[in-house]
Amino acid sequence: MxxxxxxSGYKYLRDSAYDRETIRHAIRPAISQVDTFKRYPDAEKIKLPTDWTLKEARITPLLQTRRSLRKYEKESVTMRELAFMLWASQGITATSGHYSFRTAPSAGALYPIETYFSANSVEDLQPGLYHFDVENFSLDxxxxxxxxxVVANACLNQNFMAQAAVGFLWSAVIRRSMSKYGNRGMRYILLDAGHICQNLVIAAEATGNGACPIAAFYDDEINELLGLESEEETVIYAAAVGKRVVKQKDNT
Ligand SMILES: Cc1cc2nc3c(=O)[nH]c(=O)nc-3n(C[C@H](O)[C@H](O)[C@H](O)COP(=O)(O)O)c2cc1C
Incomplete structure (x- = not known):
């Protein structure tokens, strides 16, 4: 091995990294676009019902109203909400032998993703950078x-990341997956991160918050901020989370 x-999986990760210099000269790839929908005009169509009343599907309103949120109330996120979001994204829910299974699936139960966050406005938590200790359900x-x-600037100056109550940063400990799966492990790493982020997004919705996934960042700047040795561990995904702006009721 x-x-x-x-x-090549690792090289791909490095080759697709952003930095302030190369992004200035980035040109659109010479790859033509295709339609967003795949259509089978000749296939028989079976209409799906849209009038489901699955009372047990309590997740429906969360999915229906979810939108990437980039504008937040000034209000802080509470520690309980933060704890719930961390648990929903990476919490341990069962153990079997030496495996500790989590809320989000992971290829080979290898869990290559680590969670960090910038606490910008969390009740009872000093602003700063934290790591989620999954094993002990604690914060480092x-x-x-x-x-x-600094985090927002490293995210291509996307200012809403600074206005968010919490800026989540997910890194991949590349070796955890690639030592077992080789190049294919890189696919699994990216897929795992997607699951984790989606769980977080749903948990944010469920707690009256909103989230926006972020994959545009200067890789080395973010890694440096977290003190990561980028060959071993590198940030691959991020998300901003903050209180949803509640629309004022019109009483007229
Ligand atoms: C992999 C991925 C990366 C994304 N990166 C960014 C980002 O860097 N900045 C941003 O504002 N939105 C980002 N988004 C959010 C998308 O723009 C958003 O999901 C899309 O416009 C659809 O809108 P919706 O999420 O409200 O349904 C990202 C989404 C995904 C899935």
């Missing part, structure tokens, strides 16, 4: 420097 840095405080602006 080649070392990580010789794997990494820094008490308010990093909201």
């Amino acid at each position: 080649p070392e990580l840095s010789d794997c 405080r990494l820094s008490t420097t308010d990093s909201a602006e």
